[in-house]
Amino acid sequence: MKVAVVYNRDTRGVINVLGIQSREWYPEDTISKVVHALAKADHQVEAFAFDRYLLSKLKKFLPKLSKRQAPGIVFNLALGAQGKSRYSQLPALLELAGIPYTGSSPTGHLLSLDKVVAKQIFMASGIPTPNYRVFTNPDQSAQHLQHPLIVKPRGEAASLGLEIVNDDQALKEAVRVVLDDFKQPALVEEFIEGREVNVSVIGNENPRPLPVLELVLPDSEKAILTNEDKFHRTNRKITKICPAELPSETAAYIQKVAVQAFMALNIFDYGRVDIRLDKYHQPHVLEMNSMASLNPTSSFVQAAKKGGLSYNQLVNKILQVAIERYALEEPEIFGLRNKHLQSAPRV
Ligand SMILES: Nc1ncnc2c1ncn2[C@@H]1O[C@H](COP(=O)(O)OP(=O)(O)O)[C@@H](O)[C@H]1O
Ligand SMILES: [Mg+2]
Numbered sequence: 001m002k003v004a005v006v007y008n009r010d011t012r013g014v015i016n017v018l019g020i021q022s023r024e025w026y027p028e029d030t031i032s033k034v035v036h037a038l039a040k041a042d043h044q045v046e047a048f049a050f051d052r053y054l055l056s057k058l059k060k061f062l063p064k065l066s067k068r069q070a071p072g073i074v075f076n077l078a079l080g081a082q083g084k085s086r087y088s089q090l091p092a093l094l095e096l097a098g099i100p101y102t103g104s105s106p107t108g109h110l111l112s113l114d115k116v117v118a119k120q121i122f123m124a125s126g127i128p129t130p131n132y133r134v135f136t137n138p139d140q141s142a143q144h145l146q147h148p149l150i151v152k153p154r155g156e157a158a159s160l161g162l163e164i165v166n167d168d169q170a171l172k173e174a175v176r177v178v179l180d181d182f183k184q185p186a187l188v189e190e191f192i193e194g195r196e197v198n199v200s201v202i203g204n205e206n207p208r209p210l211p212v213l214e215l216v217l218p219d220s221e222k223a224i225l226t227n228e229d230k231f232h233r234t235n236r237k238i239t240k241i242c243p244a245e246l247p248s249e250t251a252a253y254i255q256k257v258a259v260q261a262f263m264a265l266n267i268f269d270y271g272r273v274d275i276r277l278d279k280y281h282q283p284h285v286l287e288m289n290s291m292a293s294l295n296p297t298s299s300f301v302q303a304a305k306k307g308g309l310s311y312n313q314l315v316n317k318i319l320q321v322a323i324e325r326y327a328l329e330e331p332e333i334f335g336l337r338n339k340h341l342q343s344a345p346r347v
Helices: 028-040 054-061 086-097 106-113 115-124 168-182 248-264 299-306 311-329
Strands: 002-007 044-049 072-077 132-135 149-153 163-165 186-190 196-202 213-216 239-241 270-277 283-289
Touching: 002 028, 002 054, 028 044, 028 072, 028 311, 044 054, 054 086, 072 086, 072 311, 086 106, 106 115, 106 283, 115 132, 115 186, 115 248, 115 283, 132 168, 149 168, 163 168, 168 186, 196 248, 196 299, 196 311, 213 299, 248 270, 248 283, 270 299, 299 311
Parallel strands: 002 044, 002 072
Antiparallel strands: 132 186, 149 163, 149 186, 196 213, 196 270, 213 239, 270 283
């Protein structure tokens, strides 16, 4: 099968630079690992930058959908170029062009990248998440929220702009920073003291939770995962333990909550749920990562390994569940009788 791996790098290939530029992109090393994993499974793979020329490049590379020949697909590694809905940009463009792709649709990405909308859906679905208020002005009151609080931009990722505050004056300052620097409302949440875990989920009809992974933060004044931690720009050592040391019923309950969050936000194929446990081991869902990192050192990759999937198997599993998802809607084109699909490794 032809697989186009699409990634973003910067805003050079856009028409105008408008709004906040994406601060996230995959390193070249991960892109080549994904290409390699797919090529090893006998796919015909090429990597493409996500820019305004993408559709004409894909038109040349991918076969036209037909019942007679194997379809092609995009493996989505693009986090978008700029603006509030950046994760949805590539999926929306591919929907327009009628090109299948891995991962969530624009809907799942929109619901996840807007942390406030995600929390509203969690609350409406009975999924535990910290109490919160949205601030559009630093003088708003925190009302019933109990300090310590954590302040974050409504729609960022990678721990950008996070601040823990212990009183109303500090809260005001932190909200002002988010409003000024990120040009978006601030999400103010109750800070959950306790262990930090995440659950990676894969699949669609029966989403499968991978083993719970714990991130052990060193004792220090910053009891959160910072942007520097995530990009290994600090000496601070975060240990990832998978499976997390938890009673098996607790782990099973956390996995169940993660799958509920995955389904509530309409995530397709794969996603990672970030969670804090309080002192009673009760999970509080912080957010959904609809573009969960596939970097080799990421939580998803580590949890997949514990779940029995090597890196190459994980990449091909994501492709497989995406194809199975399309096969349900378009069996004549994506039917699993197609010999090209049968050559993809089953895991
Ligand atoms: N309410 C909270 N209570 C405790 N820690 C939090 C809370 N919200 C965020 N954090 C910490 O900040 C990190 C990043 O927050 P998160 O909501 O996952 O945003 P993102 O990863 O998109 O920047 C979390 O992994 C956790 O360490
Ligand atoms: Mg997170």
